[in-house]
Amino acid sequence: MAANPFKSMLKQLKQAVVYAETPADVYEQLKQPIRLVQFAIPVIMDSGKTKVFTAYRVQYNNTLGPFKGGIRFHPETNLDEVKALAAWMTFKSAVIGIPFGGGKGGVTVNPKRLSENELEQLSRGYVKSLVKLLGSHVDVPAPDVYTNAKIMAWMMDEYSKLVGKHTPASFTGKPLTAGGLAGRDIATAHGGLVATKLIVKKLKLNPKKCKIAVQGFGNVGYNVAKLLYNAGFNIINLSDSSGGITSLKNASMDPENVMLTKMEQGMIGGCYCVGTVCDCVNFIKVPNKKLLEMPVDILIPAALENVITGRNARRIKAKVIIEMANGPITPEADRILWAKKKYIVPDILANSAGVAGSYLEWWQNVHKQKLTQATVLKRLDKMITAAFNNVWRTAKKNKTDLRTAAYVVALKKITKAMQK
Numbered sequence: 516m517a518a519n520p521f522k523s524m525l526k527q528l529k530q531a532v533v534y535a536e537t538p539a540d541v542y543e544q545l546k547q548p549i550r551l552v553q554f555a556i557p558v559i560m561d562s563g564k565t566k567v568f569t570a571y572r573v574q575y576n577n578t579l580g581p582f583k584g585g586i587r588f589h590p591e592t593n594l595d596e597v598k599a600l601a602a603w604m605t606f607k608s609a610v611i612g613i614p615f616g617g618g619k620g621g622v623t624v625n626p627k628r629l630s631e632n633e634l635e636q637l638s639r640g641y642v643k644s645l646v647k648l649l650g651s652h653v654d655v656p657a658p659d660v661y662t663n664a665k666i667m668a669w670m671m672d673e674y675s676k677l678v679g680k681h682t683p684a685s686f687t688g689k690p691l692t693a694g695g696l697a698g699r700d701i702a703t704a705h706g707g708l709v710a711t712k713l714i715v716k717k718l719k720l721n722p723k724k725c726k727i728a729v730q731g732f733g734n735v736g737y738n739v740a741k742l743l744y745n746a747g748f749n750i751i752n753l754s755d756s757s758g759g760i761t762s763l764k765n766a767s768m769d770p771e772n773v774m775l776t777k778m779e780q781g782m783i784g785g786c787y788c789v790g791t792v793c794d795c796v797n798f799i800k801v802p803n804k805k806l807l808e809m810p811v812d813i814l815i816p817a818a819l820e821n822v823i824t825g826r827n828a829r830r831i832k833a834k835v836i837i838e839m840a841n842g843p844i845t846p847e848a849d850r851i852l853w854a855k856k857k858y859i860v861p862d863i864l865a866n867s868a869g870v871a872g873s874y875l876e877w878w879q880n881v882h883k884q885k886l887t888q889a890t891v892l893k894r895l896d897k898m899i900t901a902a903f904n905n906v907w908r909t910a911k912k913n914k915t916d917l918r919t920a921a922y923v924v925a926l927k928k929i930t931k932a933m934q935k
């Protein structure tokens with residue numbers, strides 16, 4: 516049975532409070548969300564029948580600022596997953612040092628089976644049910660798995676209509692034309708690139724000799740693969756939900772070419788590509804599970820939780836794992852990998868440039884400003900480098916893995932704010 520991501524989060528937290536010397540009252544408050552909502556969204560399907568979808572919003576903690584976190588549309592999304600993701604957002608915002616708390620949302624749905632009309636109703640329905648709990652200084656959602664800029668534009672528009680005021684800062688990850696941030700589409704991946712370069716330097720590895728496997732080829736996986744390829748790393752394996760591919764003779768793949776081939780198959784529901792990386796005939800196909808075990812130097816899970824567990828951790832060959840997905844490694848796998856001296860750059864650090872980018876978008880909307888992509892990337896570089904160095908120092912000082920160190924950094928900031 517798959518590990519419960521919320522229980523995994525609690526185990527990670529428990530391990531870190533010892534090093535962070537977190538007071539018992541603070542620890543107790545961080546063991547559960549401030550508020551969680553489960554609701555039903557009716558959608559009139561194109562067939563004329565009404566279908567009802569189960570949806571969630573978890574507002575985990577807002578000690579450091581408004582609740583902040585994406586909305587996921589996925590057939591397996593459930594409350595415990597959303598609770599875990601909301602908790603990780605809380606710690607992530609603290610690690611990267613932005614004035615936000617943590618929240619997350621989800622709808623249990625396979626959005627690839629919806630038409631554009633059905634998808635729009637679902638997105639607007641989500642906001643209608645939650646309007647009283649949202650707002651630019653209350654709870655600010657963003658895209659996550661299988662949601663994107665178009666969906667955020669519908670949601671922001673719905674929220675603005677309901678409150679009777681144009682409120683671009685109520686959602687982030689919007690298109691540029693709707694107040695979006697230049698560079699938001701690559702913000703998370705850009706942070707992943709910076710974090711990868713930093714750890715490669717610490718471990719004295721040569722980027723040009725580093726072989727990389729990336730699991731997941733969506734917003735994060737595709738962009739991080741592309742940025743790493745452009746920075747001279749070798750992309751040897753790629754995958755998406757349909758399967759994986761591996762290059763011949765360890766020659767680096769160009770992710771942009773892979774994406775072009777994938778896109779040739781067209782779109783469904785106005786948002787989802789029908790194609791897969793497996794459409795690329797120049798490469799050898801590998802099952803998704805095997806992709807994680809390929810002989811590479813750096814492994815980048817960029818899809819979903821629980822992909823590296825007690826079952827396959829011993830077969831992971833990569834020396835470094837950059838967690839671009841949230842929660843891809845279970846605590847049991849963490850222990851095995853730590854014993855095998857693997858370096859894991861944890862999700863709450865590795866993908867934190869996503870929420871940092873969201874913060875910059877929110878800031879420019881609140882202050883009616885427009886930041887350039889060059890400014891955005893420069894600020895993200897600075898933030899992720901400072902956060903990485905802080906976590907690295909904390910790990911060395913306490914002799915812990917980087918995940919525990921990242922929690923320690925976050926816990927200290929949250930504790931200080933709670934006790935002021």
Ligand code: NAD
Pocket residue numbers: 658659660661662703730731732733734735736754755756757803817818819820839840841866867869870
């Ligand atoms: P996305 O919907 O754009 O892409 C998800 C990708 O994962 C798709 O290519 C899909 O085919 C693939 N996938 C799904 N199941 C898979 C499987 N079993 N094996 C291999 N691939 C599979 O989503 P995204 O925004 O890229 O998010 C990916 C991960 O990154 C999630 O864990 C998300 O929470 C995290 N994340 C995203 C952001 C962001 O800015 N989008 C920020 C921080 C963290």
